[in-house]
Amino acid sequence: MSNAFTQTILLEAANWHFRDADSSDWMPCQMPGNNYTALFENKAILSPYFGDHEKKLAVLAKKNWQFKHSFKIDSLLLNQEHIELECDGLDTYCEIFLNGHFLGKTDNAFRKYHFPIKEFLSLDQNELLFSFNSAKGITDSLYSLQNPALPGGPRVCARKPQFHFGWDFGPEFVLCGLSQLPKIVSWNQLRLEEAGLHTIQIVEDHATLRLQAILINADTVPRDVAISCKIADREFKFNTLLSPGKNVFRNNIEFKNPNLWWPRGSGPAYLYDCSFQLQDSSGVVLAQKKWKTGIRTIQLIAEEDSIGQSFYFKVNGEAVFCKGSNYIPSDILFNAAEKWKSLLNAAVETHFNMLRIWGGGIYECDAFYETCDSLGIMVWQDFMFACAMYPGDTAFIDNVSIEAEQQLQRLSKHASIALFCGNNENKEGWHRWGWQASLDEASKQRLWNDYQNLFQKLLPEKVQLWAPGISYWDSSPLFGRGDDRFKTHGDAHDWGLWHDEMPFSKLESRIPRFMSEFGFQSLASLTTLQEFISENDLIFESPALLNHQKHPRGNKLIKEYLDRDYPKPANFEHLVYLNQLCQADGISQIISAHRRAKPYCMGSLYWQFNDCWPGISWSGIDYLGRWKALQHQLKMAFAPVQFSAMESDQYIKIYGINDSRDIKTFQLDLTVQDFFGNPLYFQSLEDTLKENSSRLIHLISIDLNELALRETHYLQLKWVVEEDTFYASHFFEKPKNLQLPKPDVIVENIGNTNGQLSVSSNTFVRALYLKETKDEVYFPNYFDVHPGIPVIVTRKNSKSKSELLPESLNLFDIKN
Numbered sequence: 001m002s003n004a005f006t007q008t009i010l011l012e013a014a015n016w017h018f019r020d021a022d023s024s025d026w027m028p029c030q031m032p033g034n035n036y037t038a039l040f041e042n043k044a045i046l047s048p049y050f051g052d053h054e055k056k057l058a059v060l061a062k063k064n065w066q067f068k069h070s071f072k073i074d075s076l077l078l079n080q081e082h083i084e085l086e087c088d089g090l091d092t093y094c095e096i097f098l099n100g101h102f103l104g105k106t107d108n109a110f111r112k113y114h115f116p117i118k119e120f121l122s123l124d125q126n127e128l129l130f131s132f133n134s135a136k137g138i139t140d141s142l143y144s145l146q147n148p149a150l151p152g153g154p155r156v157c158a159r160k161p162q163f164h165f166g167w168d169f170g171p172e173f174v175l176c177g178l179s180q181l182p183k184i185v186s187w188n189q190l191r192l193e194e195a196g197l198h199t200i201q202i203v204e205d206h207a208t209l210r211l212q213a214i215l216i217n218a219d220t221v222p223r224d225v226a227i228s229c230k231i232a233d234r235e236f237k238f239n240t241l242l243s244p245g246k247n248v249f250r251n252n253i254e255f256k257n258p259n260l261w262w263p264r265g266s267g268p269a270y271l272y273d274c275s276f277q278l279q280d281s282s283g284v285v286l287a288q289k290k291w292k293t294g295i296r297t298i299q300l301i302a303e304e305d306s307i308g309q310s311f312y313f314k315v316n317g318e319a320v321f322c323k324g325s326n327y328i329p330s331d332i333l334f335n336a337a338e339k340w341k342s343l344l345n346a347a348v349e350t351h352f353n354m355l356r357i358w359g360g361g362i363y364e365c366d367a368f369y370e371t372c373d374s375l376g377i378m379v380w381q382d383f384m385f386a387c388a389m390y391p392g393d394t395a396f397i398d399n400v401s402i403e404a405e406q407q408l409q410r411l412s413k414h415a416s417i418a419l420f421c422g423n424n425e426n427k428e429g430w431h432r433w434g435w436q437a438s439l440d441e442a443s444k445q446r447l448w449n450d451y452q453n454l455f456q457k458l459l460p461e462k463v464q465l466w467a468p469g470i471s472y473w474d475s476s477p478l479f480g481r482g483d484d485r486f487k488t489h490g491d492a493h494d495w496g497l498w499h500d501e502m503p504f505s506k507l508e509s510r511i512p513r514f515m516s517e518f519g520f521q522s523l524a525s526l527t528t529l530q531e532f533i534s535e536n537d538l539i540f541e542s543p544a545l546l547n548h549q550k551h552p553r554g555n556k557l558i559k560e561y562l563d564r565d566y567p568k569p570a571n572f573e574h575l576v577y578l579n580q581l582c583q584a585d586g587i588s589q590i591i592s593a594h595r596r597a598k599p600y601c602m603g604s605l606y607w608q609f610n611d612c613w614p615g616i617s618w619s620g621i622d623y624l625g626r627w628k629a630l631q632h633q634l635k636m637a638f639a640p641v642q643f644s645a646m647e648s649d650q651y652i653k654i655y656g657i658n659d660s661r662d663i664k665t666f667q668l669d670l671t672v673q674d675f676f677g678n679p680l681y682f683q684s685l686e687d688t689l690k691e692n693s694s695r696l697i698h699l700i701s702i703d704l705n706e707l708a709l710r711e712t713h714y715l716q717l718k719w720v721v722e723e724d725t726f727y728a729s730h731f732f733e734k735p736k737n738l739q740l741p742k743p744d745v746i747v748e749n750i751g752n753t754n755g756q757l758s759v760s761s762n763t764f765v766r767a768l769y770l771k772e773t774k775d776e777v778y779f780p781n782y783f784d785v786h787p788g789i790p791v792i793v794t795r796k797n798s799k800s801k802s803e804l805l806p807e808s809l810n811l812f813d814i815k816n
């Protein structure tokens with residue numbers, strides 16, 4: 001947003017210094033940053049993500065740190081009537097001084113703070129000092145006052161990203177610092193803090209929008225103003241009287257024949273250019289803002305039904321199957337300004353229409369949500385509470401109440417926002433993780449009351465006030481897997497896979513109404529690991545590698561699942577490959593099962609999309625942005641029109657799924673053949689799939705057992721939709737039992753410089769992997785090569801685009 005009349009100056013990233021508060025030596029640093037990044041920049045510590053350095057650096061969290069910044073201002077700024085320092089992302093316990101004058105202190109990394117500074121500013125040099133007390137120290141002492149001790153540990157006392165205190169996907173860095181650059185904001189008479197449009201309802205071709213603006217009138221008397229709101233070329237005018245101080249302006253706009261915003265795959269994510277202008281009675285413009293808005297309704301339909309309780313999203317009145325993942329912060333320590341952009345592009349390439357911003361991380365930056373608006377990716381936004389019970393005292397609740405208001409004012413105007421959710425797994429934890437066992441009745445009562453006050457009263461009331469039209473859900477999931485209703489009611493996190501060690505196939509028959517979490521771990525690409533683990537330590541049980549595995553049974557489970565189904569890895573590199581393949585095959589199969597079960601099941605969000613450091617985790621994309629096998633396979637698993645096979649009794653059932661809002665005509669060829677391409681069964685079908693549907697389209701009746709073909713044959717599915725051709729494979733045996741011929745892969749350059757390769761083989765090749773290097777990646781990768789059918793692969797090279805000699809390629813397949 002731009003505002004011509006409030007002047008905003010972003011403080012520079014340079015001219016910052018920092019020190020350990022007990023030391024007299026200041027060192028230069030860049031901001032945004034924190035004590036770890038600043039020390040690393042000065043080569044005062046080793047790379048925090050390398051080997052087991054994390055452990056050695058733990059002591060830094062116990063110290064206090066100071067950051068200072070010098071800057072100059074001009075007389076123009078000083079002449080403004082009101083000048084404030086605006087700080088967003090002060091993490092966490094900070095005292096702020098300007099030229100030696102105390103401005104105030106903070107205790108919430110998710111809040112924006114304003115400090116009046118006009119009287120302390122000087123025309124010469126100014127110096128801001130941010131003095132942080134150790135968050136570790138403060139939370140430990142706040143927590144020691146909690147009686148009873150709250151489940152979750154000391155972190156629950158801090159309004160700070162909860163994953164900083166360590167999680168099962170990431171390290172522990174209880175950092176302090178500034179996650180955003182502070183701003184100097186100045187204005188005269190009037191300040192426009194926020195303006196946005198919210199869709200209240202759409203009836204036929206008529207949308208009712210709510211215009212909501214927050215205005216500060218610095219006069220001591222009320223003031224008449226004229227408001228103009230433009231949506232494309234349509235203008236809406238209002239007059240209002242602003243009282244002295246803070247004013248919230250709300251008014252409805254009736255908007256005929258809107259172009260609607262749709263999530264990806266359902267229609268265009270249409271956005272309107274909007275502007276908001278404020279004039280005084282003589283026509284002088286006092287303030288203005290510009291932004292883009294999408295007109296749409298998104299409702300969570302959570303209603304009792306014949307099965308239990310539904311959980312699905314209706315967009316513009318139509319049910320939409322949600323496909324996507326859970327998003328965690330894209331870097332725990334370093335500035336991730338650019339990282340999320342390529343992550344969102346990957347989400348688009350793999351057909352996501354929803355991301356869940358998980359409650360143990362952060363509220364993302366404005367540009368993140370703007371990008372989701374324009375890409376058509378719906379955002380399920382958790383409030384930042386996870387896997388714990390939180391304090392209920394007045395100071396804590398008041399703090400959270402301001403945080404919630406500020407975040408709702410900032411986020412709710414985005415077309416992409418589909419849901420606000422109170423927390424991640426707190427309710428499940430309370431009911432099913434044994435937290436109540438050691439508590440007396442009175443404590444149980446108090447903790448549950450505190451839960452209800454915060455998540456069932458305060459937050460939904462704030463959502464209703466500040467986010468008109470957006471649904472609220474108090475905790476994800478509704479029921480944990482310990483309660484059988486998880487399959488019939490609300491959203492589910494099914495950790496039967498992984499945590500309870502169930503086979504992947506088990507989840508194909510445990511279908512919930514909406515799967516908001518399920519997942520499986522894999523190692524990062526070897527090229528990524530090599531940057532953070534020394535060559536000698538690249539073995540499965542080395543302490544350096546184990547320090548990148550934060551799940552207590554993680555590596556054991558990875559091995560166990562591999563042993564069950566996959567061939568023995570030939571070496572560490574092959575193990576990485578097989579582990580990624582195991583994750584990809586399993587998760588894709590479960591996603592297909594969710595999609596086949598539509599509309600019983602209306603969403604599949606796997607855990608987790610991305611990484612916050614180079615660890616072993618459930619992610620599909622590793623810390624350095626390299627796609628694991630899973631991310632590649634999602635292109636097919638989430639494809640808008642998809643065909644999949646499922647074995648049942650003596651049949652192979654073929655399902656067709658169409659997520660779009662149009663009827664799709666398809667041609668589908670089904671071939672059961674051996675790995676040399678000799679067919680046993682062939683059927684070609686031409687038909688249509690209804691819009692937004694899933695159906696059984698064909699039964700193949702072959703008795704695979706009797707014919708003893710399970711190990712030597714597979715089903716090839718080939719379909720053509722709108723002139724695009726797709727291939728998929730279905731196997732009748734575990735990967736380790738398949739009798740695959742030794743592959744003889746031919747790789748040829750297509751032309752000289754266009755970066756494309758043709759990859760083919762006379763026999764079937766399972767999950768061919770073209771080994772990525774530091775500079776070069778391949779799309780697709782980990783793909784099946786069907787006998788005689790070439791696959792076109794695009795090389796993405798960060799350096800040159802010179803012709804690649806096929807001999808320099810390193811190829812892997814399932815047998816090595």
Ligand code: BMA
Nearest residue numbers: 168169387424425493517607
């Ligand atoms: C989920 C998440 C995280 C965790 C993941 C894997 O339930 O909410 O708490 O990282 O499980 O264990």
